Amino acid sequence: MNQWQKRSRPIRLERRFEFETYSETRDFLDRLGEHTEAAKRFPDISFGRTYVNITLRPEDEEEEVELNDDDYKFAAEIDGLLN
Amino acid sequence: MNQWQKRSRPIRLERRFEFETYSETRDFLDRLGEHTEAAKRFPDISFGRTYVNITLRPEDEEEEVELNDDDYKFAAEIDGLLN
Numbered sequence: 001m002n003q004w005q006k007r008s009r010p011i012r013l014e015r016r017f018e019f020e021t022y023s024e025t026r027d028f029l030d031r032l033g034e035h036t037e038a039a040k041r042f043p044d045i046s047f048g049r050t051y052v053n054i055t056l057r058p059e060d061e062e063e064e065v066e067l068n069d070d071d072y073k074f075a076a077e078i079d080g081l082l083n
Numbered sequence: 084m085n086q087w088q089k090r091s092r093p094i095r096l097e098r099r100f101e102f103e104t105y106s107e108t109r110d111f112l113d114r115l116g117e118h119t120e121a122a123k124r125f126p127d128i129s130f131g132r133t134y135v136n137i138t139l140r141p142e143d144e145e146e147e148v149e150l151n152d153d154d155y156k157f158a159a160e161i162d163g164l165l166n
Contacts, residue, residue: 022120022125026116026120029116033109033112037105037109042105042131042132043131044129044130044131045129045130045131046127046128046129046130047127047128047129048125048126048127048128049125
C-alpha cells in the first residue's frame with residue numbers, strides 16, 4: 001500500500017510516518033539521513049517526537065515538471081527504511 | 084543577537100538556521116538531536132539540504148500559556164549548538 005500523497009502547486013509527493021516512541025522516530029531519521037546522503041538527494045523533512053513528514057519534489061527542477069519513475073523509486077526506497 | 088521570532092496562535096518561538104553545506108546541516112541536526120534527548124524536550128524541526136527551522140512551543144502545554152524563562156533558556160542552548 002502506497003501512502004504517499006501526490007499534491008500540486010508545486011508538484012510533490014508527501015508522506016507522514018508516525019511512531020510510538022522518540023527512539024523509533026530517531027532510528028528512522030538516522031536511516032533516512034544515510035539514505036539521502038547516499039542518493040545525494042535531500043527532500044524537505046519535518047519531524048517532532050513521534051512523527052516524520054517528508055516532501056519530495058521532482059528531481060528535475062524545471063518548472064511544471066512531472067514526477068518521474070526515479071521520484072517514485074526514491075519514495076519507495078524511503079518506505080523500505082521502515083523495515 | 085537573538086534571532087528567534089516570537090509568534091502567536093499558537094504561542095511559539097521560531098528560528099531558521101542556514102548552512103553552507105549538507106554536512107554542516109547534518110552536524111547541527113546531530114547535536115540538536117543529542118541536546119533534545121538530554122533535555123527530554125522535542126521541538127518541531129523542519130530541514131532540507133542547507134537549512135533547519137525550529138519551532139518551540141511553551142513547555143507547559145496548557146492553552147494560552149506564555150513562554151517562560153525555561154523556554155528562552157532552551158532556545159539559547161540551541162543557539163549554543165552552532166559553535
